[in-house]
Amino acid sequence: MIHVDDFSFWYGEKQALHHIEMMIPEQKITALIGPSGCGKSTLLRNMNRMNDLIDGVKHEGDITLDGTSLYDPSVEVISLRKRVGMVFQKYNPFAKTIYENVVFALRVAGNRNRKELDEVVERALRGAALWEEVKDRLHDSAFGLSGGQMQRLCIARAIANRPQILLMDEPCAALDPIATLRIEELMQDLKKEYTIVIVTHNLQQGARCSDKTAFLFEGKIIEFDDTDKIYNNPSEQKTMDYITGRFS
Amino acid sequence: MLKFRSKSPKGEMNIWLTSMGLTVGLVMIIGLFSLIVVRGLHVFWPKNIATYHLKEDAKSKMGPNAVLSAIEVKKVQKKLAGAEEGPAEFQIFIGNKDVYGLPFKFLPEAEIARIEYEKDVMIVERLEYGDAILKPVELMLEDGTRIKAGSKNFIEKLHEAVEIGTDRRLDILKIEKGKIGVVSDKIANLKDDIARYHYHAKKKGTDPSEKVAKAHEKIEKLESEFATFSGEARDLHELQEKAILSYRLASGQEKSMPVAEIVEFALPNQLNFSGKVKSFAHSFWGFLSQNPREANTEGGIFPAIFGTFMMTVLMSIAVMPFGVIGAIYLREYAKQGPLVRIVRICVNNLAGVPSIVFGVFGLGFFIYVVGHGIDDFFYPWREGRPTWGTGGILWASLTLALMTLPVVIVATEEALAAVPRGVREAALACGASKWQMIQRVVLPTAAPGILTGLILAMARGAGEVAPLMLVGVVKVAPSLPVAGSWPFGMDQKFMHLGFHIYDLGFQSPDAEAAKPMVFATTFFLILLVVLLNLGAIRIRNILRKKYAAGTF
Numbered sequence: 001m002i003h004v005d006d007f008s009f010w011y012g013e014k015q016a017l018h019h020i021e022m023m024i025p026e027q028k029i030t031a032l033i034g035p036s037g038c039g040k041s042t043l044l045r046n047m048n049r050m051n052d053l054i055d056g057v058k059h060e061g062d063i064t065l066d067g068t069s070l071y072d073p074s075v076e077v078i079s080l081r082k083r084v085g086m087v088f089q090k091y092n093p094f095a096k097t098i099y100e101n102v103v104f105a106l107r108v109a110g111n112r113n114r115k116e117l118d119e120v121v122e123r124a125l126r127g128a129a130l131w132e133e134v135k136d137r138l139h140d141s142a143f144g145l146s147g148g149q150m151q152r153l154c155i156a157r158a159i160a161n162r163p164q165i166l167l168m169d170e171p172c173a174a175l176d177p178i179a180t181l182r183i184e185e186l187m188q189d190l191k192k193e194y195t196i197v198i199v200t201h202n203l204q205q206g207a208r209c210s211d212k213t214a215f216l217f218e219g220k221i222i223e224f225d226d227t228d229k230i231y232n233n234p235s236e237q238k239t240m241d242y243i244t245g246r247f248s
Numbered sequence: 249m250l251k252f253r254s255k256s257p258k259g260e261m262n263i264w265l266t267s268m269g270l271t272v273g274l275v276m277i278i279g280l281f282s283l284i285v286v287r288g289l290h291v292f293w294p295k296n297i298a299t300y301h302l303k304e305d306a307k308s309k310m311g312p313n314a315v316l317s318a319i320e321v322k323k324v325q326k327k328l329a330g331a332e333e334g335p336a337e338f339q340i341f342i343g344n345k346d347v348y349g350l351p352f353k354f355l356p357e358a359e360i361a362r363i364e365y366e367k368d369v370m371i372v373e374r375l376e377y378g379d380a381i382l383k384p385v386e387l388m389l390e391d392g393t394r395i396k397a398g399s400k401n402f403i404e405k406l407h408e409a410v411e412i413g414t415d416r417r418l419d420i421l422k423i424e425k426g427k428i429g430v431v432s433d434k435i436a437n438l439k440d441d442i443a444r445y446h447y448h449a450k451k452k453g454t455d456p457s458e459k460v461a462k463a464h465e466k467i468e469k470l471e472s473e474f475a476t477f478s479g480e481a482r483d484l485h486e487l488q489e490k491a492i493l494s495y496r497l498a499s500g501q502e503k504s505m506p507v508a509e510i511v512e513f514a515l516p517n518q519l520n521f522s523g524k525v526k527s528f529a530h531s532f533w534g535f536l537s538q539n540p541r542e543a544n545t546e547g548g549i550f551p552a553i554f555g556t557f558m559m560t561v562l563m564s565i566a567v568m569p570f571g572v573i574g575a576i577y578l579r580e581y582a583k584q585g586p587l588v589r590i591v592r593i594c595v596n597n598l599a600g601v602p603s604i605v606f607g608v609f610g611l612g613f614f615i616y617v618v619g620h621g622i623d624d625f626f627y628p629w630r631e632g633r634p635t636w637g638t639g640g641i642l643w644a645s646l647t648l649a650l651m652t653l654p655v656v657i658v659a660t661e662e663a664l665a666a667v668p669r670g671v672r673e674a675a676l677a678c679g680a681s682k683w684q685m686i687q688r689v690v691l692p693t694a695a696p697g698i699l700t701g702l703i704l705a706m707a708r709g710a711g712e713v714a715p716l717m718l719v720g721v722v723k724v725a726p727s728l729p730v731a732g733s734w735p736f737g738m739d740q741k742f743m744h745l746g747f748h749i750y751d752l753g754f755q756s757p758d759a760e761a762a763k764p765m766v767f768a769t770t771f772f773l774i775l776l777v778v779l780l781n782l783g784a785i786r787i788r789n790i791l792r793k794k795y796a797a798g799t800f
């Protein structure tokens with residue numbers, strides 16, 4: 001379980017997150033919604049410390065994963081990222097074969113057991129609902145796949161190492177409606193095993209597939225509640241305005 | 249209905265200008281290229297031999313040489329003072345250097361009475377004195393049989409005799425370069441050992457005489473072996489003198505030569521088109537595969553091709569790791585700031601430094617500092633006989649590697665910069681460390697771009713001449729720069745096509761004879777560079793296809 005505890009974040013002088021307070025439940029899909037530039041990606045990318053790579057960032061407050069702070073000196077970023085997988089907005093397979101893409105996380109962890117890798121490839125690709133489509137060309141380049149397939153390959157890559165949590169930053173933004181539908185179905189399967197946090201720009205999508213929804217605005221959490229409540233009966237006027245499309 | 253005025257928009261002129269610039273460039277490149285290809289290949293095409301009969305008044309001046317069999321090179325219009333066109337002259341190739349001295353001659357058109365193309369004139373490529381143009385008279389075989397020219401099997405027998413001579417020449421070479429070479433290498437090694445024994449003994453104050461005596465014993469044994477082999481070679485050499493071809497020059501002068509002196513012969517006036525094509529292919533291959541003779545003006549260019557190839561490969565092997573590692577540090581690890589910017593500017597400017605400066609640096613650093621250092625440290629007893637402290641293919645390759653380093657660094661940096669951020673983040677999100685990310689994801693993605701850098705480096709390095717003259721290129725190398733054992737010939741001096749062109753064109757004693765060779769050699773240099781590049785481009789395409797960049 002992720003607990004975001006009074007977390008603030010700055011890019012240089014610019015504050016992108018203000019005192020975020022969130023408890024993300026296990027084996028549920030939590031959606032982050034809000035107008036663009038409100039800090040959704042920033043919040044998500046802090047959950048596996050992806051923002052550490054950027055020069056001049058600083059933070060206050062804490063994010064804990066099962067009670068341990070992500071910023072605890074004893075936490076290694078690399079092992080953290082093994083527990084928290086991530087899928088990006090633009091599908092980004094590596095210049096490798098499908099097989100090598102999936103087992104990448106295991107390879108960098110030093111796993112050379114061929115049998116184990118084979119099993120992981122099948123499990124991860126089945127998990128990403130891609131196995132049937134690619135099982136005959138596992139050793140072809142990943143760039144031969146369609147956009148939707150590439151994104152599912154990226155999901156397979158992210159779940160190959162069985163992370164606890166899967167972060168998804170607008171995973172369907174670059175896909176056509178049919179591919180989007182497949183990913184949404186897939187997420188329902190995945191939530192049986194993984195805790196999912198998804199950033200979405202698409203309100204219908206958020207309503208369709210999430211259990212909890214957080215509405216962010218200008219770096220602050222305006223409202224965080226069950227999805228039904230947010231979409232049907234929000235407590236805040238701002239949320240209402242956003243849901244009904246009065247601004248975005 | 250709307251009507252559009254065909255008024256040319258602003259900037260149309262500039263499009264014309266750019267296309268004109270491109271056209272000029274293309275025309276120049278294509279022109280140069282076709283000149284080299286045409287002139288380079290023309291050398292190998294068999295040309296008809298004309299027999300020039302001079303007029304009576306010329307006869308009194310020239311005596312018997314008033315009849316000349318020769319190949320026309322070109323017709324020139326002599327320039328007189330006052331820019332008036334003078335009489336026409338033929339430049340002709342008369343060959344037979346041993347008789348005429350100079351193989352080329354100018355013949356005023358006015359002095360020629362008639363020109364004839366006789367069927368039985370033969371052009372003979374010889375081991376010495378270049379080509380001979382002659383009419384065969386009689387062939388005496390090794391067993392003493394004599395065959396008159398014109399008899400049915402004369403040409404066939406001559407072919408056979410030439411072949412026997414060529415085969416035997418190879419046998420002699422095997423003995424001289426192979427067996428005798430091995431023995432003399434061994435003797436040289438033993439002598440080196442003796443010097444080493446003396447050196448160590450003097451240092452430690454011990455008595456080397458026992459070891460030295462043993463070595464001397466071995467040397468004596470080897471020397472007797474040497475004598476046996478030399479005897480074998482001498483016997484074969486004697487056999488080479490037996491078969492004789494006697495012939496007549498156009499002037500009527502009778503001469504003869506050992507058949508074994510003949511490399512190749514042809515009767516061009518009898519050849520039909522397919523015969524000429526065959527002869528063309530034959531000379532082409534000969535030029536490609538043979539060693540040069542007669543101060544490089546005759547024979548082939550194989551050692552130069554091989555040297556160029558070897559040097560380019562060694563250079564690529566040296567420049568790739570350094571360039572790529574340097575670029576990785578600059579782009580991925582170094583903190584981007586004014587210092588890195590300055591380093592980058594310096595690297596870029598290094599590409600503009602004249603190549604001779606790199607040659608001087610190679611001589612000063614690689615040869616005098618590194619080479620002498622190695623010699624002093626590992627072989628202190630070889631005083632005055634430097635192994636590494638002198639020019640060699642390794643130093644030449646390293647010098648060129650240094651020269652082409654900026655090209656590789658710049659190309660690699662660009663390729664690294666073009667790797668999308670998303671892929672890098674994805675690798676990190678999978679738990680890769682930064683180095684794993686670079687090694688497993690960034691480098692494979694950047695590989696085609698890095699290879700582009702190598703291609704550019706090879707194109708620049710393979711054609712470079714000036715720096716090589718300081719660090720190991722020679723006019724004639726005694727052996728190819730490879731060996732079966734350490735140091736694999738890397739300390740050898742070598743021949744290079746670029747230097748070969750310079751040597752033929754500007755250092756040759758016989759400029760006229762060298763001219764066609766310059767074109768042919770240039771043709772092969774360009775061909776080699778193109779082939780090397782095609783090889784690299786092929787690898788790049790395979791990589792590209794494997795990781796076809798798809799939607800990126």
Ligand SMILES: Nc1ncnc2c1ncn2[C@@H]1O[C@H](COP(=O)(O)OP(=O)(O)O)[C@@H](O)[C@H]1O
Pocket residue numbers: 011014016034035036037038039040041042043054
């Ligand atoms: N690398 C960065 N450096 C500086 N500012 C950034 C960076 N990334 C995002 N920002 C800023 O932080 C704010 C939040 O961005 P982001 O989290 O990407 O928004 P969202 O994903 O909700 O559209 C924006 O105002 C954006 O301009």
Ligand SMILES: [Mg+2]
Pocket residue numbers: 040041042
């Ligand atoms: Mg975003």
